[in-house]
Amino acid sequence: xxxxxxxxxxxxxxxxxxxxxxxxxxxxxxxxxxxxxxxxxxxxxxxxxxxxxxxxxxxxxxxxxxxxxxxxxxxxxxxxxxxxxxxxxxxxxxxxxxxxxxxxxxxxxxxxxxxxxxxxxxxxxxxxxxxxxxxxxxxxxxxxxxxxxxxxxxx
Numbered sequence: 001x002x003x004x005x006x007x008x009x010x011x012x013x014x015x016x017x018x019x020x021x022x023x024x025x026x027x028x029x030x031x032x033x034x035x036x037x038x039x040x041x042x043x044x045x046x047x048x049x050x051x052x053x054x055x056x057x058x059x060x061x062x063x064x065x066x067x068x069x070x071x072x073x074x075x076x077x078x079x080x081x082x083x084x085x086x087x088x089x090x091x092x093x094x095x096x097x098x099x100x101x102x103x104x105x106x107x108x109x110x111x112x113x114x115x116x117x118x119x120x121x122x123x124x125x126x127x128x129x130x131x132x133x134x135x136x137x138x139x140x141x142x143x144x145x146x147x148x149x150x151x152x153x154x155x
Contacts (some may be wrong), residue, residue, distance in 0.1 A: 007056040007147055008012055008024050008056065009059075011057055011058060012021045012056075012057065012058055012059060014060045014132075015056070015057045015058070015060060015133075017132070018133050019057065019133075020134060020135045021050050021069075022054075025053070025054055025056070025057045025133065026054060028104035028133070028137050029050050029053050029054055029137065029140075030055070031141075032046070032049075032050045032053075032141065032144050034046050034047060034144070034147075035151070035152070036137055036150050037151045037152065037154075038077070038147055038148070038151045039076065039077065039080060039151070041076050042073040042074075042076040042077050043073075043146055045069055045070070045072045045073040045076065046070060046073045046143065046144055046147060047075070048069055049066045049067075049069040049070035049140050049143065050066070050140070050144075053066045053133065053136060053137060053140055054070060056133050056136070060130060060132075060133075061130055063083075063130075063132065063133040063135075063136035063137075064087050064117065064121075064130060064131040064136065066140050067118075067131060067136050067139045067143075068114065068117065068121065069116065069120040070114070070139070070140045070144070071090070071111065071114050071115060071118055071143060071144035072144050074143050074147060075090050075093070075113060077089075077146070077147045077150045077151060078093045078097065078150070081091070081150050081154050082096070082097070082102075083149075087096065090111075090115050091112065091115060094108050094111050094112050094115065095108070096128040102150070103146065106142075106151050107142050107145070107146055109140065110138065110139045110142040111143075111146070113139070114139050114143075117131065
């Protein structure tokens with residue numbers, strides 16, 4: 001069996017459309033810190049989403065994966081915090097939270113857009129989606145904010 005040695009990562013040429021260097025992308029996500037009180041399952045997923053955003057400097061598609069991953073954390077917390085969440089699909093949880101004032105209209109919009117991308121990929125309708133990091137960062141930031149707010153309100 002032959003072992004293939006993968007090359008060291010190099011910046012994705014598209015990365016320079018939104019940042020000049022890796023340090024710049026780090027600056028975009030440095031405030032994405034998981035606060036105390038977030039359940040470990042959600043905290044782990046959020047930290048992974050942040051790192052995927054950072055690594056999108058080398059693999060542009062990671063920004064899309066970061067958004068999908070951050071939605072997992074939101075769903076974990078929504079199911080944990082909302083009485084009657086049960087097995088409702090995420091789109092119903094988003095609608096319910098928007099109607100109840102738990103989410104702002106903008107937060108619900110970001111979450112629903114990310115949910116649609118996630119569903120398209122998960123169900124094979126979209127085989128390759130690329131979300132520019134400039135669009136992904138606000139969506140992941142929204143996931144961090146929602147998780148933080150819901151966990152702080154529950155504490």
